[in-house]
Amino acid sequence: MLYRENGQFKTSYAADQQIFPIAQDRWAIVGLLVFAFIGIPLLVDEYLLRAILIPFLILSLAALGVNILVGFCGQITLGAGAFMAVGAYAAYNFHIRIEGLPLLLSLLLGGLTAAAVGIVFGIPSLRVRGLYLAVATLAAQFFTDWVFLRVPWFTDNASSGSVSVSNLQVLGWPIAAPVDKYLFCLGWLTVFALLAKNMTRSAIGRQWMAIRDMDVAAEVIGIRPLFAKLSAFAVSSFFVGTAGALWGFIHLASWEPAAFSVDRSFQLLFMVIIGGLGSIMGSFFGAAFIVILPIALNQFLPAIGGLFGITISTAGISHAELIIFGALIIFFLIKEPHGIARLWSTGKEKLRLWPFPH
Amino acid sequence: MSRQIGEVILDLKNVSLSFGGVKALTDISFDVREHEIRAIIGPNGAGKSSMLNVINGVYRPQQGEIVLRGQHFSKMNPYKAAKAGISRTFQNIALFKGMNVIDNLMTGRNLKIRSNLIQQAFWWGPARREELAHRAKVEEVIDFLEIQHIRKTPVGRLPYGLQKRVDLGRALAMEPSILLLDEPMAGMNVEEKQDMCRFILDVNDQFGTTIVLIEHDMAVVMDISDRVVVLDYGKKIGDGAPDAVRANPEVISAYLGASH
Amino acid sequence: MGFFLETLIGGLMAGMLYSLVALGFVLIFKASGVFNFAQGAMVLFAALAMARFAVWIPAWLGLDSPFLANTIAFLAAGALMFVVAWLVERLVLRHLVNQEGATLLMATLGIAYVLEGVGTSIFGSDVYKIDIGMPKDPVMILEGSFEGGLLINKEDFVAALIAAVLVALLALFFQKTVTGRALRAVADDHQAAQSIGIPLNRIWVIVWCVAGVVALVAGVIWGSKLGVQFSLATVALRGLPVVILGGLTSIPGAIIGGLIIGVGEKLSEVYLGPMIGGGIEIWFAYQLALVFLLFRPQGLFGEKIIDRV
Numbered sequence: 001m002l003y004r005e006n007g008q009f010k011t012s013y014a015a016d017q018q019i020f021p022i023a024q025d026r027w028a029i030v031g032l033l034v035f036a037f038i039g040i041p042l043l044v045d046e047y048l049l050r051a052i053l054i055p056f057l058i059l060s061l062a063a064l065g066v067n068i069l070v071g072f073c074g075q076i077t078l079g080a081g082a083f084m085a086v087g088a089y090a091a092y093n094f095h096i097r098i099e100g101l102p103l104l105l106s107l108l109l110g111g112l113t114a115a116a117v118g119i120v121f122g123i124p125s126l127r128v129r130g131l132y133l134a135v136a137t138l139a140a141q142f143f144t145d146w147v148f149l150r151v152p153w154f155t156d157n158a159s160s161g162s163v164s165v166s167n168l169q170v171l172g173w174p175i176a177a178p179v180d181k182y183l184f185c186l187g188w189l190t191v192f193a194l195l196a197k198n199m200t201r202s203a204i205g206r207q208w209m210a211i212r213d214m215d216v217a218a219e220v221i222g223i224r225p226l227f228a229k230l231s232a233f234a235v236s237s238f239f240v241g242t243a244g245a246l247w248g249f250i251h252l253a254s255w256e257p258a259a260f261s262v263d264r265s266f267q268l269l270f271m272v273i274i275g276g277l278g279s280i281m282g283s284f285f286g287a288a289f290i291v292i293l294p295i296a297l298n299q300f301l302p303a304i305g306g307l308f309g310i311t312i313s314t315a316g317i318s319h320a321e322l323i324i325f326g327a328l329i330i331f332f333l334i335k336e337p338h339g340i341a342r343l344w345s346t347g348k349e350k351l352r353l354w355p356f357p358h
Numbered sequence: 359m360s361r362q363i364g365e366v367i368l369d370l371k372n373v374s375l376s377f378g379g380v381k382a383l384t385d386i387s388f389d390v391r392e393h394e395i396r397a398i399i400g401p402n403g404a405g406k407s408s409m410l411n412v413i414n415g416v417y418r419p420q421q422g423e424i425v426l427r428g429q430h431f432s433k434m435n436p437y438k439a440a441k442a443g444i445s446r447t448f449q450n451i452a453l454f455k456g457m458n459v460i461d462n463l464m465t466g467r468n469l470k471i472r473s474n475l476i477q478q479a480f481w482w483g484p485a486r487r488e489e490l491a492h493r494a495k496v497e498e499v500i501d502f503l504e505i506q507h508i509r510k511t512p513v514g515r516l517p518y519g520l521q522k523r524v525d526l527g528r529a530l531a532m533e534p535s536i537l538l539l540d541e542p543m544a545g546m547n548v549e550e551k552q553d554m555c556r557f558i559l560d561v562n563d564q565f566g567t568t569i570v571l572i573e574h575d576m577a578v579v580m581d582i583s584d585r586v587v588v589l590d591y592g593k594k595i596g597d598g599a600p601d602a603v604r605a606n607p608e609v610i611s612a613y614l615g616a617s618h
Numbered sequence: 619m620g621f622f623l624e625t626l627i628g629g630l631m632a633g634m635l636y637s638l639v640a641l642g643f644v645l646i647f648k649a650s651g652v653f654n655f656a657q658g659a660m661v662l663f664a665a666l667a668m669a670r671f672a673v674w675i676p677a678w679l680g681l682d683s684p685f686l687a688n689t690i691a692f693l694a695a696g697a698l699m700f701v702v703a704w705l706v707e708r709l710v711l712r713h714l715v716n717q718e719g720a721t722l723l724m725a726t727l728g729i730a731y732v733l734e735g736v737g738t739s740i741f742g743s744d745v746y747k748i749d750i751g752m753p754k755d756p757v758m759i760l761e762g763s764f765e766g767g768l769l770i771n772k773e774d775f776v777a778a779l780i781a782a783v784l785v786a787l788l789a790l791f792f793q794k795t796v797t798g799r800a801l802r803a804v805a806d807d808h809q810a811a812q813s814i815g816i817p818l819n820r821i822w823v824i825v826w827c828v829a830g831v832v833a834l835v836a837g838v839i840w841g842s843k844l845g846v847q848f849s850l851a852t853v854a855l856r857g858l859p860v861v862i863l864g865g866l867t868s869i870p871g872a873i874i875g876g877l878i879i880g881v882g883e884k885l886s887e888v889y890l891g892p893m894i895g896g897g898i899e900i901w902f903a904y905q906l907a908l909v910f911l912l913f914r915p916q917g918l919f920g921e922k923i924i925d926r927v
Binding site: 207 | 489
Binding site for chain 3: 138150330334
């Protein structure tokens with residue numbers, strides 16, 4: 001009975017166009033943010049921060065980017081890892097080559113470089129779609145894999161592209177302890193999630209969705225496919241690029257190109273499929289799911305096996321992980337193409353009407 | 359009735375279109391006057407939809423040109439057409455299925471939006487104000503078409519008749535000077551057809567919008583249109599007031615002789 | 619000159635294997651409009667099955683003839699690929715009829731993961747050998763025409779021969795049998811084929827089955843050359859640019875595309891590689907595909923795609 005919008009009347013379009021039109025949702029999100037910024041640093045230990053929460057935050061950011069391109073604009077990509085790599089290595093180059101450049105600026109410039117590269121590899125989307133586009137994005141993936149491995153300039157002549165950063169700080173705040181890293185990533189993600197939401201609810205977002213749903217009709221209405229598609233590639237690559245920079249700088253601190261391989265690209269795509277194509281919320285669900293699943297399997301599978309007197313090896317767990325991932329992707333594509341986000345909103349719909357069925 | 363038919367606003371000259379050897383349109387010329395309702399009729403496969411596609415630049419004719427308010431276009435494209443105030447509806451509804459009714463109509467306002475991507479990302483000043491102003495405009499269209507109750511429904515869930523109405527709404531949200539309607543009443547029952555007729559006449563009457571429509575229902579066409587073009591096998595076989603066209607022997611044979 | 623020709627021939631041999639993988643892609647795409655990303659996983663799965671059956675079956679039956687063991691293992695692996703095809707149709711394709719290409723593509727990614735997981739769970743994840751008695755020694759040819767002659771790997775030659783025979787058999791199957799004709803009908807138009815009574819579901823099983831057999835042959839050849847290991851699954855990624863180049867709907871395109879990519883990779887690696895750092899094999903193929911996407915998306919031999927409004 002608590003989750004009702006009875007009595008919440010909207011008297012202006014501004015009120016109706018809020019991000020969370022229902023008052024209970026607004027309170028929930030405020031509560032969640034307070035808990036994330038204040039509660040978690042007090043409650044959670046370092047392992048949890050390092051192994052789950054920080055990867056979750058950064059991959060959520062990347063998933064947001066992929067979702068803008070795949071979920072909102074309908075342009076498939078199998079090369080998200082490439083743009084993470086571009087973001088990370090570009091930020092690295094700005095960081096070491098320009099003396100005294102603030103960290104925030106390095107990270108943002110990394111993102112902007114990724115956006116530029118994204119536009120270049122997005123050009124085929126003007127001619128081809130679906131599978132063909134997937135091949136074009138794979139081309140980006142393999143090309144960047146090679147560039148950062150073999151072209152020494154980009155990695156400051158480090159062998160096999162392995163680079164590292166240290167002594168990071170923002171305005172005198174050292175980003176060293178896991179709690180600091182967590183808070184930094186959380187702040188970053190909060191801002192970017194808000195930007196993504198704003199874009200998807202305004203004209204540019206509608207252009208993307210129009211192109212996704214019916215490109216000919218979109219053109220007839222005066223949407224230029226060139227601008228809509230390339231802007232989606234740019235914004236998406238910007239998000240993914242900054243996520244890559246954070247992944248390298250904050251999470252790993254030293255990394256090599258393999259951190260952004262084609263497997264990472266697939267992983268990001270699966271996040272948005274499972275989480276929910278075309279949903280901001282879904283990006284978070286997907287990232288959480290993919291970060292937590294392997295850890296959960298590691299904990300539970302041996303226990304379950306133990307019940308039946310079977311010992312399950314580490315290899316066995318990683319095989320099971322593959323099977324479960326694959327099966328879930330198929331399951332979601334068949335049963336719920338809109339992913340966990342749709343399950344969530346259906347649940348909310350039910351809750352609003354509860355205890356009545358309609 | 360305040361409406362007064364004006365000068366020629368759209369003039370098609372000797373348009374020919376073919377797809378890899380198959381002739382879809384052969385040397386077609388006709389004009390459309392401001393504020394009038396102009397119908398294009400003809401048997402199946404006569405080239406009616408191709409004609410509309412040529413007008414708003416989806417297809418590029420191999421020959422001929424389009425003169426719009428005295429401006430010559432030998433190569434029209436959909437974006438130019440939209441800028442010039444041409445909007446249209448589609449035969450097989452081409453709504454944006456993943457969006458709700460308001461958002462579908464808001465896409466119709468796209469050309470009028472001035473704020474840029476950065477402003478929109480920050481939901482800042484101009485972007486926010488524009489969003490509200492256009493929402494108000496879209497609500498006017500929603501009121502006009504009497505679809506208030508479904509404004510937040512995803513269009514994919516709407517029944518066919520309402521989808522057709524939303525399709526019209528999206529075209530109207532562009533505040534077009536010329537509106538192209540591709541079989542706006544196909545597949546509708548009598549009541550829905552009457553509603554749609556009323557909307558078309560109201561649009562024409564209240565906003566002075568010039569309308570070019572394709573329709574199969576002869577009674578409707580003869581009733582609401584000012585002038586009629588008749589196509590058959592991609593050629594123009596008749597042009598004029600409804601009564602004159604109805605009496606044209608060539609038209610009669612195309613409809614009665616050839617197809618039955 | 620001799621070195622150039624050797625590189626060229628090496629490229630052709632490698633290209634033949636790409637052609638086999640690409641052939642699997644094309645078969646399935648033609649008949650069901652699905653781009654099967656799982657083709658690489660199928661190659662891995664089939665090769666794993668073959669490698670392990672060839673060890674297990676003689677152990678169970680007490681056989682000691684390697685020829686018999688290999689034959690039985692090959693048949694058993696083929697049967698397994700039939701089961702895979704049937705399950706894929708039952709559990710996945712049937713539920714995704716009329717979905718967009720991109721959705722189907724992602725579904726086959728899911729199939730790939732499941733196949734890789736199941737394959738390695740059942741058959742293990744070590745490196746296995748497939749020994750079907752391929753000759754391993756290199757041989758000199760054309761010693762008369764060149765100084766020093768040309769050094770050819772006999773194994774490559776046999777492999778290319780097998781691939782050529784398979785392609786010929788497939789061509790016969792498609793052109794001369796009733797089933798082949800039905801497959802071509804389905805490829806041209808799903809609905810029309812269905813309306814004259816061709817059962818779509820059965821056709822899909824058959825075509826996935828054929829693709830499974832092609833995967834098996836590719837897996838055996840590759841496996842006997844390099845050993846069966848997880849990296850076999852990535853041959854799908856090597857085969858992708860091939861089909862873009864050749865055209866997704868063309869069987870000759872798959873063959874010729876494979877050869878072009880094979881030769882291109884080898885030549886570029888040998889002559890271009892040293893200049894820009896080496897290791898360019900993989901992206902060379904993709905950049906070539908990218909050029910085709912921009913200027914000739916239907917590939918060399920594919921049908922032109924026309925969008926209708």
